[in-house]
Amino acid sequence: MIDLNDPANWDKPLFPLVVVAQGALVAAATLRQWIVRYADDLKLWEGSPGDVAGSVDQPAGAKAESNGRAHRFSLRAALHIAASSRLIARGVPVKEAYLAAARWAHIGAFDYAVYANEPEPGLVRRPGGLFAEPALTFLIHHGGDDARIVGVERESGKLPFRYSDLFALGYPVAVAPTIVQLNDVDRYVRGVCGGYLRDDQTAN
Numbered sequence: 001m002i003d004l005n006d007p008a009n010w011d012k013p014l015f016p017l018v019v020v021a022q023g024a025l026v027a028a029a030t031l032r033q034w035i036v037r038y039a040d041d042l043k044l045w046e047g048s049p050g051d052v053a054g055s056v057d058q059p060a061g062a063k064a065e066s067n068g069r070a071h072r073f074s075l076r077a078a079l080h081i082a083a084s085s086r087l088i089a090r091g092v093p094v095k096e097a098y099l100a101a102a103r104w105a106h107i108g109a110f111d112y113a114v115y116a117n118e119p120e121p122g123l124v125r126r127p128g129g130l131f132a133e134p135a136l137t138f139l140i141h142h143g144g145d146d147a148r149i150v151g152v153e154r155e156s157g158k159l160p161f162r163y164s165d166l167f168a169l170g171y172p173v174a175v176a177p178t179i180v181q182l183n184d185v186d187r188y189v190r191g192v193c194g195g196y197l198r199d200d201q202t203a204n
């Protein structure tokens with residue numbers, strides 16, 4: 001069976017819409033509606049822009065070749081849509097939610113900022129991956145495309161977030177940020193997608 005823990009398999013179009021919808025905790029009809037209304041804007045069938053450090057240029061899925069045939073989504077697309085749906089459920093518009101979730105699905109994190117004439121930094125979070133345990137990974141959305149992915153260490157007696165995590169550009173804002181814990185999203189989506197692959201293998 002395909003190993004979904006192997007990043008080499010994260011961009012293979014494997015999953016039908018109903019499975020991705022289950023992972024996103026939305027009805028299949030709702031996901032179909034998002035595709036009809038927003039697929040061109042959200043570039044569901046294209047790679048993400050490659051001009052941001054840590055991003056990938058991989059397709060989100062395989063568009064159906066003709067009417068009546070099924071779309072197929074990659075694990076990365078399933079994770080992206082699931083994170084978006086958690087934001088949408090909290091009142092974030094679809095386009096904003098999808099852009100915000102792209103910061104997780106398509107952009108990684110390095111261990112320090114990149115400067116000229118310095119050694120290449122190490123990658124501490126793959127695009128679509130989580131920060132290493134015991135840290136938790138959160139998506140913090142402030143509005144529009146202003147979102148960030150942060151790793152939070154669980155330490156007794158300390159606030160879990162830094163001031164700069166919660167306030168856009170370090171300044172207080174009128175609207176509280178929308179926060180999604182990505183470890184739970186990742187675990188659930190991988191469970192749903194892995195279950196589909198096991199059932200599909202058994203059926204065949």
